Amino acid sequence: QPQLRESGPGLVKPSETLSLTCTVSGSVSTSNYYWGWIRQPPGKGLEWIGSIYYSGSTYYNPSLKSRVTISVDTSKDQFSLKLTSVTAADTAVYYCARLGGVYGSANSWGQGTPVTVSS
């Protein structure tokens, strides 16, 4: 199982852009797996944000699609999340994960990184 590690700012101001990177030990250029972002607001359940294949094909949650961009850098074995125009509702623990399909199942997870949206 690969190891995944999220990195990025833990505090973002309202209306600004949340940017996170996931570094994978091993290669992101593996067939049959997608790489995704999932978030969990404090005390709440899980929400799939979006996924990417190593070729660059992306899939986004329709509820977030207008604000989300996921990209991959195969040379660094990293993939990244950008979420624009954030509000307090975007405060959550953000996980990166390896997915067995476009929308799941997530068989390897990062430890999660908390992001707070506040001025």
Added chain:
Amino acid sequence: EIVLTQSPGTLSLSPGERATLSCRASQSVSSSYLAWYQQKPGQAPRLLIYGASNRATGVPDRFSGSGSGTDFTLTISRLEPEDFAVYYCHHYGSSPGSFGQGTKLEI
């Protein structure tokens, strides 16, 4: 969007007992795309079951999944102390996928 409803919200049992957790979908889903996760406080979720009944790598055989259509079940045959956690079901067959709200399994 398919809504997954888990029951009960909280399940209180003792080590050694059998646990049965339910996940009901708002419409029929393919069992090929139904997963269960375990989450402990401060940790990322851990995949237990995928494709409704397939155990993920390293998952003890006391965990089993079953079901089809709109009704799915996660069974833990004999609870160990480390099994007390929150469990989520997850449908991942279509966009955007959906998670249940979770069942807390407490001692």
